[in-house]
Amino acid sequence: MGFNEPTRRSVWLFFAFLILSAGAYVTYSRVNVLAGERDGEGAASHAAKGEEERAVSPLVLWQDMLEGNRRFMRGSLEPKSILGRRQMLVKGQHPKIAVLGCADSRVAPELLFDKSLGDLFVVRTAGNITDPIALGSLEYAVEHLHVRTLLVLGHEKCGAVAAAAAGQAMPTLNLDAIVNKITPALRKVENCNDPVELAMRQVIANVHQSAMSIVEDSPILKKATEAHELTITKAVYYLESGEVKRLQ
Numbered sequence: 498m499g500f501n502e503p504t505r506r507s508v509w510l511f512f513a514f515l516i517l518s519a520g521a522y523v524t525y526s527r528v529n530v531l532a533g534e535r536d537g538e539g540a541a542s543h544a545a546k547g548e549e550e551r552a553v554s555p556l557v558l559w560q561d562m563l564e565g566n567r568r569f570m571r572g573s574l575e576p577k578s579i580l581g582r583r584q585m586l587v588k589g590q591h592p593k594i595a596v597l598g599c600a601d602s603r604v605a606p607e608l609l610f611d612k613s614l615g616d617l618f619v620v621r622t623a624g625n626i627t628d629p630i631a632l633g634s635l636e637y638a639v640e641h642l643h644v645r646t647l648l649v650l651g652h653e654k655c656g657a658v659a660a661a662a663a664g665q666a667m668p669t670l671n672l673d674a675i676v677n678k679i680t681p682a683l684r685k686v687e688n689c690n691d692p693v694e695l696a697m698r699q700v701i702a703n704v705h706q707s708a709m710s711i712v713e714d715s716p717i718l719k720k721a722t723e724a725h726e727l728t729i730t731k732a733v734y735y736l737e738s739g740e741v742k743r744l745q
């Protein structure tokens with residue numbers, strides 16, 4: 498049976514209403530899904546931020562350094578995209594760890610811990626001693642780069658420590674300044690009959706003295722450590738094994 502014109506118009510309007518309603522429902526559902534996805538992304542972003550905050554804790558950072566050192570010991574350093582990292586660092590640097598180490602050519606922190614450009618803020622002096630220039634450099638790392646972990650790294654068979662232990666006159670005032678900075682630490686070392694053990698005790702004593710000088714001779718670094726904004730870690734590197742051992 499056919500429909501007259503008014504009835505046919507009503508049927509078309511009814512179907513149009515159904516189509517529009519269905520479209521509106523689909524749109525509404527999609528909006529909810531997208532909102533849910535955004536909420537999920539927000540939660541994921543928040544979780545990622547929390548993970549990042551946990552990742553920069555001193556304990557986690559040190560564990561990461563140890564894992565890099567183990568790779569160095571095995572001779573299996575991770576491949577690094579130096580070109581990409583170099584371009585990224587044009588905008589600025591954000592190292593998470595500062596290192597006060599010895600200038601000895603055998604003790605390059607970036608290699609010992611399998612790190613790349615921009616990972617470490619490194620200050621190196623003979624005997625890993627603290628002078629005004631070294632302290633000023635570390636203050637910059639803490640005050641302006643917001644570094645929260647500082648590693649004082651000594652090493653086996655340190656020539657500067659050995660020179661200070663020998664007690665001989667230095668040929669220049671500059672060399673005198675180095676051994677004079679180290680000598681007070683050596684006075685606290687208990688003597689022993691094993692020269693290798695004695696030399697290592699002297700190296701360790703010098704590391705402890707450098708860590709103490711960082712706090713005593715720099716108001717900025719002292720304030721940061723007292724506020725628990727800076728953690729100082731002490732360690733020694735062994736030349737033959739390649740191992741870095743943390744000191745208590």
